[in-house]
Amino acid sequence: MSLLAFAQWVQTTGWATALRGSWYVYPIILSLHLTGIAVFGAMILTVNLRLLGVVMPKRRVADVVDQLRTPKRVGFVIVATCGILMASSKAEEYYYNIFFWTKMSLLALVAVHALVFHGSVYSKAAEMDRTSRIPGRAKLAAALSLLLWISIACAGRGIGYIEPPLDKLHAQLLPIHTHEGR
């Protein structure tokens, strides 16, 4: 099955169709997605700015990193669930959306970032507290993480600006409400 066929199949599923057909469910999920971003994003900011020594410099790194780990994961699951729901309802349209693919690629880079830095930085917070200076590797991880997440938020906003390629979409699958964004 090609990716395009998969996208077309996903958006014909019952819940994706229902989501697309309702004028208010989509914006409600989008609101949850955005509020989740605010909460989840602020936790990422707090953790990374602590590593950079900007936020709560007097508190132990481990205190900040460990106490936010679980809420951060819960936040990510909420944001991702809303995102997947919205993406499935317009899967075929998003297949042609450059910002959607930019965002997905950046999210893949987040996974790479986690693979590279999780073991050596984020799970080693207690070790950092034993020395007075935060290692360069941790600061690099924090800066990269901030850059990645800010880009993801911007790419996400960009998705709403791409006009759906009406000539390529299946007429019967057209979303009823397309005036998202401006």
Add this chain to the structure above:
Amino acid sequence: MIAFAYDPSTNPLNNNEWSFPLLECIHILGFTLSIGTIAILDLRMLGLAFVRHPSRELAKSLAPWTLVGLVVMLISGPLIFSSDPNMYLRNISFRLKMYALLAAILYNYTLHRWAALREPAPAVGKFVAVVSLALWVSVVAGGLFIAFF
């Protein structure tokens, strides 16, 4: 109703492709900082995050970041508004958002601040936190629904 005798087509925001989306991104980052730090405090009061930190101390550490976020939000917001003021004024969702925003900001710097700094009985703190979250969620939802009305 108030209306501006003003032609939005003269606004530089409407005369290029990038400045409006860029402002929206800045607006999103601004509210991530403000609403997000307020929400961290709310989650603390609900016992869901930062449980080993007293909420008093957390409130003091996060307050400057909340303020920075609010300032960014309150600069980018009116600029976005300036792109088409009369449309926004007519939009019911926008009007509700403004009331919710006013209530949320006032609440944040009065009752919410009091609860975070004074650490009242947990049940009181939890109630204050839930109201705070509800207010801010309605601000975000109000902003979002502008595009759907």
